[in-house]
Amino acid sequence: MEKLSVVIPCYNEAKTLTQCVHRVLAIAEADLELEIIIVDDASVDESLSMAQELEASHPEVRVCRHLENQGKGAALRTGFKSASGDYVAVQDADLEYDPGDLKRLLQPMRDGLADVVFGSRFLSSGCHRVLYFWHSLGNRFLTFLSNMFTDLNLTDMETCYKVFRREVIQQVDIRENRFGFEPEIVAKVADMRLRIYEMGISYSGRTYEEGKKIGWKDGLRALYCILHYNLHKAPVPLQFLIYLFIGGAAALFNLGVFLLLFSLGIDAVVAAPAAFVLAAILNYVLCILLLFRHKAQWSGPVEWLLYGVLVIAVGYVDLWTTQLFLGHGMGAAQAKLTATLIGLVLNFTGRRMIIFPEKGRGRWRPQLPHRRWP
Secondary structure, eight states: OEEEEEEEEESSOTTTHHHHHHHHHTTOBTTEEEEEEEEEESOSSSHHHHHHHHHHHOTTEEEEEESSOOOHHHHHHHHHHHOOSSEEEEOOSSSSSOTHHHHHHHHHHHTTSOSEEEEETTTOOSOBOOOOHHHHHHHHHHHHHHHHHHOOOOSOTTOSOEEEEHHHHTTSOOOOOSTTHHHHHHHHHHHTTOOEEEEEOOBOOOOTTTTOOOOHHHHHHHHHHHHHTTGGGSOHHHHHHHHHHHHHHHHHHHHHHHHHHHHTTOOHHHHHHHHHHHHHHHHHHHIIIIISOTTSSSOHHHHHHHHHHHHHHHHHHHHHHHHHHHHTTOOHHHHHHHHHHHHHHHHHHHIIIIISOOOOOOOOOOOOTTOOOO
16 A cells, blocks of 8 residues: 655644645545645644644644744645655645645656656646736746746646655755745756656635735745756856846946945045955855855855955956057957956856856666656
8 A cells, every 4th residue: 555645734724724634534545545744834823723633533644833933845844854655745724726636646656657746727627716817927937937947848836736756855955944945846856857747736726815825025035946946057058147147236236336435435446446345245145146056065164265266366367358458459448348258257167167166966866666667
């Protein structure tokens, strides 16, 4: 008999939790054992007591508790660590998703075809509740952006229904505490080069008045997560394009700080180096937030030292090339622009190859004795 662990993150879902758990319990079969892990994320309503009542009356149910509210991603991290089934699924505590779909999502894995199966609200031909246009458009945009970096062709990256082989999900180091879990897990699963399937599911969304929690701030976080968890392994030309944005932002910051300090009466001899150093710090922060992995190869102090040496070296090259071009009769603007372009290439190359180089790592594939390879 195979076992499915269903992790239910729960925060203030007293209105729907009991019905949700009963719907999950109903999918048990003679050859499919259930383990339901409710993770109460410091609810302030009756959710915890209801979960404990369910635990007392159903041996399949276990309850984990967070003393402080941490978010959906944190609740899932707790639940995944506790899971003991052959497969692990995510189930929201509301009634937007039909647990009956989980059995269909399991089938490609039970047949030995898949390691991960995602449910898609946009592939299903069944009935769907009609709700927010801009919310749906935002989901499609985030899915498109995620696909562009992961090289997957998913239709619904933000879906709740994700089912994994336990060996897969327990190998993933989940960092996001809130709804950033969705793009993070897609990025990390894609990086593992696993066999990913997608199937249509039914969906009965709820309104914000009915308890929907995700908002525009979570959309911005999802955008950040797509970049943060994917760009470090993106093709070099794409990384360079993003670095042009980072370098441009730092250059504008450099100019703004210099003009501000100069307008305050600070001498240019002091204002220019101060603005340059602050811009270099901003460049570094943006690099580790969006483009490269912090401490990918070096410890923090060594990374900072190498970064400082690179900034000084490129600054010297910029000065030398500017003077060289001026000496050959080039106009001041053209000479400086050419030197700046050379500096951009050197800066990117130095960061990519020296400051933030990725350690060599092979693709991991779980060794599953019961798998039937196609």
